[in-house]
Every structure is written in C-alpha cells, then in structure tokens.
Amino acid sequence: MSTSPEEHYHDWLRDAHAMEEQAESMLNKMADRLEHYPELRQRIVQHIEETKQQQSLLKQLLDRHDIHNSTLKDAMGKMAAFGQAVGGMTTPDEVVKGGISGYVFENFEIASYTSLIAAAEHVGDAEGVTILTQIREQEIAMAEWLYTHLPDVTQQFLLRSSQSGVEAKK
Known part of the structure; x- marks a missing residue:
C-alpha cells in the first residue's frame, strides 16, 4: 500500500x-x-514564547487540514524532554551540555522544517510554506544565537568551576 x-x-x-x-x-x-547565566536564560525564555507561537501556528495548519495531532507523539516527546532534563541535572557541566544539546536540537528542527517546506510546496499548501518558513527562521535565529554565545557560556562555566565554593553547573 502506497502513501x-x-x-x-x-x-x-x-x-x-x-x-x-x-x-x-x-x-x-x-x-x-539556570541561575548564573542570565543572558542564556533570557534568550531561552524568549524562545519558549516563540515555541508556543509555533505550536499555535502548527495547530492552525493541523486544523485547516483536519488533522488530529498525535497525543501519543506529544506525550512521548514530553517524556523524552523530561529524561534529557533529568539526565542533565546530574552532570557537573549541565549548562555547557545543555547549550550543546540545544544547538543540536535547533539544527534538527531547521532540517525538519526545511523538509516540511518542500513537502508543503509539493502538495500546493502555500499558507503552510509561509508558516513553516516563518518557524524555520526563528529556529535558525536561535541556533545562530547559541552558536555565537556557546563559547561565552563555556568560558563563564570554566571560570565559575575553577573558583572554590562557586556553583558553576547552572
């Protein structure tokens, strides 16, 4: 059976x-x-708001095509995210590994949206192309921010971790 x-x-x-x-x-x-990295925290909070907007835009696309989102996939994704967060809490270099993981995840999202845009073009969903391109641009901006700021976060972590009695990991 073909799809x-x-x-x-x-x-x-x-x-x-x-x-x-x-x-x-x-x-x-x-x-x-995050307690000791205010610039990183601020950018993450900004991206949380962008992510909520992205969810809303995707929900509009799902509704317009009469597609029911997968509760199972949503739940599995949340469980995977929880597992990543818990795993990161146990490492002394949580902020650095979190920044690296965030950069990798943003690039995964960029690739996913690039493919989705091509699919939307193929099926003639012009509104989908517009929405998905907008979302991809936000993901590119976040990936670029992380790429640019990860060296500073790493250096801040190294400086903090070398000081006696100073928490560095978060």
Whole structure:
C-alpha cells in the first residue's frame, strides 16, 4: 500500500507539533534551572514564547487540514524532554551540555522544517510554506544565537568551576 504525498505531509506536520511540544518542555526545564547565566536564560525564555507561537501556528495548519495531532507523539516527546532534563541535572557541566544539546536540537528542527517546506510546496499548501518558513527562521535565529554565545557560556562555566565554593553547573 502506497502513501500519498499529502499523507506524508500530514504525518510530518503531526511530528512537528510533537517536536515543538518536546522543545517547550525541554526549554522550560532548562530555564527553570539556570541561575548564573542570565543572558542564556533570557534568550531561552524568549524562545519558549516563540515555541508556543509555533505550536499555535502548527495547530492552525493541523486544523485547516483536519488533522488530529498525535497525543501519543506529544506525550512521548514530553517524556523524552523530561529524561534529557533529568539526565542533565546530574552532570557537573549541565549548562555547557545543555547549550550543546540545544544547538543540536535547533539544527534538527531547521532540517525538519526545511523538509516540511518542500513537502508543503509539493502538495500546493502555500499558507503552510509561509508558516513553516516563518518557524524555520526563528529556529535558525536561535541556533545562530547559541552558536555565537556557546563559547561565552563555556568560558563563564570554566571560570565559575575553577573558583572554590562557586556553583558553576547552572
């Protein structure tokens, strides 16, 4: 049995919604734990708001195509994000590893939206192309911010970790 391009596109829209649910959960856990890196925390909080907007835009696309988002995929994404957050709490270099993981995740999102845009173009969903391009631009901006600021976060961490009695990990 073959799958139509529209069915693939709809599946990938569901995946994108689940991905943004995971992103929100992961970002919230990270922001809640950051104490000594205010610039990173501020940018993460900004991206949480962008992520919520992205979820809303994706929900509009799902509704317009009469696609029901996958509760199971959303729940699995949140559980994966929780696992990542808990795993990070146990490492002494949580902020650095969190920044690296965030950068990797943003690039995964960029690739996902690039593919989704091509699928939207293929099935003739002009509104989808516009929305997905807007979301991808936000993901690119976040990835670039992390790329630019990760060296500073790493240096701040190294400086803090070398000082006796100073918490560095978060």
